[in-house]
Amino acid sequence: MVTLFRWLFRVTVALVVLGVLAFTLLTWFASRSLPDYEATTEVEGIGAQVEIVRDHSSVPHIFGKTDADVFFALGYAHAQDRLWQMMMTRRTVQGRLSELFGERTLGIDRLMRRLDLHTLARESLDDQDAPARDALESYSAGVNAWLAEVNEGALGRGAPEMWLFRQAIAPWQPADSLAVLKLMALRLNAHLDAEVLRARASLVLPPERLADILPDMPGEGVAALPAYAELVPSARPSFAEATSRDPLFPNPGTGLAGASNVWAAGVSRSAAGSTLLANDPHLGLSAPGTFYLARLELSTGGVIGGTIPGLPLVLTGRSANLGWGVTSSYLDDLDVQAEEVNPANADEYRTPEGWAPFRSRDSIIEVKDAPAVTVRLQWTENGPVLGPEDFDLGQIRPPGHVMSISWTALSDRDTTLTAALRIMRARDMEEALDAVPLFVAPSQNLVLADRNRIAMATLGAIPDRDPAHQSKGRLPTLGHRPENRWRGVKPAEANPVFLDPEGGVVGNTNNKILDAPFPDHLSFLWGDSQRIQRWQFLMQGREIHTRDSFIEAQLDTVSPAARTLLPLVARDLWFTGEAAPEGTPERQRARALELLAEWNGQMNEHLPEPLIYSAWMRMLQERLVRDELGPLADAFTHVEPLFLERVFKDIDGASIWCDVQQSEPVETCDDMAREALDEALLQIDARWGTALESLRWGDAHEAAHDHPVLGGTPLLSWFVNVRQSTSGDDDTLMRGRTRGTGPNPFVNVHAAAYRGVYDFADPDSSVFIIPTGQSGHPLSRHYDDLGELWRRGEYIPMSLDPALARAAAVGVTTLMPEGSTP
Template sequence: MYRLFTWLVRIVSTLLACAVLAAFGIWYFATRSLPDYDATYQMEGLSAPVEIVRTTEDVPHIFGKTDADVYFALGLAHAQDRLWQMTLARRTVQGRLSEVFGAKTLKTDELMRRLDLYGAAQASVAAQDPATTSALEAYARGVNAWIEEVNRAALGRGAPEFFLFEAEIAYWTPADSIALLKLLAVQNATQIDTEVLRAQLSMLGQGWAADLMPAVPGPGTIALPRYAALFPGLDPAQLQTAADVEAPLSPFASRDFGAASNAFAAAPARSAAGGSLLANDPHAAFSAPSQWYLARLELSTGGVIGATIPGIPAILTGRSDQLGWGITAAFADDEDLFVEELDPKTPERTAAPRVGEFTTRKVIVTVKDAAPITLTLRWTENGPVLPSDHFDLGKITPPGHVISLGWSALSTADTSMSAALKIMQSKTVPEAVAAGEGFLAPALNLTLADATSVGLVTLGALPLRDPANATEGRMPQPGWVMANRWHGRLPYDSNPRLLDPEGGIVVNTNNKLIDRPFPLHVSHDWGDSQRVARLTRLMGEREVHSRESFIAVQTDTVSPAARGLLPLVGADLWFTGTPAPEGTPERFRQRALELLAAWDGDMNEHLPEPLIYAAWMREFQDRLIRDELGPELAAKFIHIEPLFLEKVLRNVDGAARWCDVLQSAPSESCTDIARVSLDAALLELKEKYGPQIESWRWGDAHEARHDHAVLGRNPLLGWLMNIRQSTSGGDFTLNRGLTAGSGPDPFANVHGAGYRGVYDFADPDSSVFIIATGQSGHPFSSHYDDLADLWRRGEYVPMSLDPALARAAAAGITRLEPLGASE
């Protein structure tokens, strides 16, 4: 027995020792890729020495003799901190994920190959101006210099992820950076999803589409034909009924999760200190690390500082000493779906009356641990043909037809990168507006402020459509009808713009910008109808603003949707009936209503009221639409639609008919549905969070999830890589925290401001910014999540262009020297 015990001890000790050695080995090799910020490197491709001064937050301040050297150093800094993120993004837009991840990402690769955005980026290199070409080439040299240093010095393959996924790191090229800007357009794009959903609702009739997807209030609403009426003989029963195949790592977001943002500015007359103010917070899906990377560049035209996207050599939102610029998603209608009829005798061409051969090309997709796949890419005169098992296209494509896509981002002469660099180096609002003419995609609203003025202009190529277009671009349309096709681009000077408004205030929350009839409409589907009301009120409450008031507005967590909907949905429930006995469902409901009646709509993480409200409205909307639409279509509306709910509760145009359950004999009122849905919501919350309603916390449900795109779902690695935080805010607050909407944790915070910046031109160096995670993409770096708590609390770090301040707070200085400089 003693010998058995001894051997067991020896075996367990050996296993523990092996585990410790394995853990140490993993740690050692993983930490080899942590960059030394105090090192000196000799590198080919530089004309003179460069310094990268890292602040305590790991923000690189780059000083070089020439602009090309500065862009070289930015490329190197991006690669030092975010090499895995950059290469993953490049593989995504190239349609080459399956080479690393196998068959599970094949659907994503297929779609990206059919769009051929990377091919369009390669062709667009020749369209750039000389200064941009120089910047792109220098940036690529900097990235490649770091890749070479990683290989030369065995620096852990550049990032820990490369140990888990065997893949060679190809050298960076100028086309890669242009492709990543096109990838940003993909991440902003929601029109495909919106058009398909509107067509599906249209086929149901009953005006469901007009109610559930209403036009933002204001003139210009049109009556659409039913989708089936556009294709005589279409029988909805013939359409594909199978669900789409999931596409992991797809960059395309559904219409609920497209890019959003806030930007607002005040002219000197509305500023307490007499200088213009500008605030910007672009919204996107959370990730670890953040999409954004802070940097400062000292160029020949002066210093610029703000947020970059690793892989792109431009400050996309930030400031110089004379100009501030911020971006918001414009929600411009720059995508259209075209239904193309096939020739039944020759499927490789379209049918009469517009007979035309497809442009075709075969490509091979390499798949890890599987045979390669050959795809035949097809293009019509309107654009690339899309696969029917994406975006639910098969459910709206008539038999014998395919659907193609027209989209501004598909341009092969895309000068958006040149425009971005020109904007970054502009000195005044008018100069930046003029520089934006070459920006094609993504469509963005550019909010601007200089020392004396503020303004806003919409960037992006807006299609020139025929006034006789069958659907005005709101649903797929017959592609063989010339009136439905695009006829070029609207002139840039027709894009919405507002310079030096009389009131001195500019605001944008992806809201409706302009009210013009089709085809000058810009969009029928805007990104916000709620936040703009709160922003307008807060900006109007003060005659003058300061940096502090702008910060308060940017981090505001009051929901205008809650304030507007609760008095309507609870109108016949507040304080009605006699007090119910303790412990009964009726008493539980009364307590919830008492809390909501005293609540001011603040989606504070420490309160139970936001959780009760969110669960109630979610349950209420689902009960309204599920019997009319069926479970499949109802599941597409995973977030509440405030305009729809208000229309129903006010019975606008008879919309209260949604409250009657079609399958039941009685006629239910909206009060009946409101009561039943509140009880159901409370029961679900009680089971999950316990019986003490006062102890419920919105932050427990509204946890911000900054997850690693690839490893975040692994229980062990996810614990290391993911960043989770209790947060305030909600779907419709200025400090936006868009909820997941479905799944086991529907109120998890998954989409919001990855970057916040406030620029004060009365004292430019008092400007501030923050990103949601940290600068480094390395989980063992102290800078992986060191900014996350500041971000959660609504705090910021300084945004100074003073070299002395950067050096005084330097956590490290990397020196780059031309190869052979010391010889």
């Protein structure tokens, strides 16, 4: 027995030692890819010395003799810190993920091949102006210079993930950057999912009830639309479960597409006598995050703000004299069509003139550990044909048809990058606005502020729809009907511009900005009906604003939805009923109602009321819609405040949702509210405990910055994922959009990917922040060093003063022309 014990002890010790050695070796290999920020390197592709000064937060401040050299250095810095992210972005848009991940990502690759965005980007390259082409070429050369340095110096393949997924890395090309912009358009688009969901719902609901669950934004309404079954008579209801989306899928789905806040105050509304601008684009959270902070010293002056790895561009930021910020405009720039296939010839489809052949070609997808897959790509006159598995189109596709899309981002003459670079280089308001007509996709609302003026303009091509369009762009239609086909795009003059408004403040929270009849409208779908209410209150609540008041508004966590819904839903439950003994559901309900009665709607991470309110409203909506929608109710993953408001105000008879059709008794809305609260409290008890006063919203509403590839891997997830307790919710200005599904539907998965506040009375007092860190390397101290500041609502300085950058620099990288002497 003693001998056995000794051998077991020796084996255990040996295994521990081997494990430690393996971990040490792995860490050493991974650390080889950490860049040295304090280095002097000779590179090919620059004309003179370039400095990359990384300040105390690792924000690169790039100084060069020419713009070309500065863009080269930006590409070099992006590749140093975010190489894996850039390669994954490129693989996604090319439809080449399956070369790394096998059959798991085959559906994504099929979709991207069908959209063919990378080909369209290559074809758009010649349409850029000369400065844009120079920037693209210089940026690509900078990325490739770092790739060459990695290969020559055996620097751990440039990123630790490269050791796990060993594939050759192709040089970066100018078209790759244009493709990144097109992929952004896909990530921000909400209309394809919305059309599919509306079509599915219209097949099981009468029009008046469809208007309840998918309500129009408040304001002048539109005429009732025909049902999808009338537009496409052979369509039938589908109760199939919606496809769950892989973390690598390039569109997050309903309710999780683009969002943002941006606003500006003019001189008359600013305490310091110059303009102010605040911007916080909302995107899906990940580690590393989407944005990368940088400062570029260009021939037109210094610019600083949020860049996206892969693009030679400050997308949101400021120069010495101009600030710019963006939000998703929700412009309806996409339509879905059902294309009838010729039953006698599957290679033809119906057009207004009769049968016509699909334009088609084959594309081969290489799949790791599996045979290659050949995909037949098809296009109609309306656009590319998508598969039935793409966006769940198969659930609304009528027999004998395929589904195609028309979308402005499918332009092969896309000058969006040229427009964005001109805005970044603009010296004043007029120069920036002159670039607006060149912007194609993604559609954005651009807010500008120079030292004296403010403006907002909607960017992006607007489809020219026929006034007789059968669904007004809200539902899929038959593609061969002439009235359903686009007539091109509208002239640039159709894009709304708000210049120097009388009230002195302009802004957008993805809310409805234009109330015009179809087809002169922008959209029927908008991304916000709640945040705008709070924003208006905060902007109008004081005569003049400061940088600090803009920060306060950006970090505001009051939920307008909670303040509206609780008095409606709980009006007949508060302070009613008899006292109940401890430990009973009645007593727990009374305690919850007492807490909510004293609550002011603050979605603060340290309070219990936000969790009680959120669980209650979620359960209430689930109970209301499950009876009518059945399995389709699973598609409504987030509480729609306008729906609950309609039901409890009984607008157009909406209170009928409260009655369970399949039960004999007639349930009232008070019955549903009471039962939903009891069930919500049971769910809270099962996960977070019965002591309501001890609950914390932040325990449920953790921000999940997950690594898209390694985030679900046991053990590695502890190193690569970032978790933060956060305030806010779906409807607060400090937005923290919840996941809406899974064991904890309240996880924060979509929030501010960047925050910036620019004060032109004292530009160097401007501030910005991102939610994780600058580096994409999990072993870097800059992987998540900004995350705690972001969580607490703090910022870092946004200064163009080179002395400040150098004063506390973590390193200065000097790039020398090849063959020169330092």
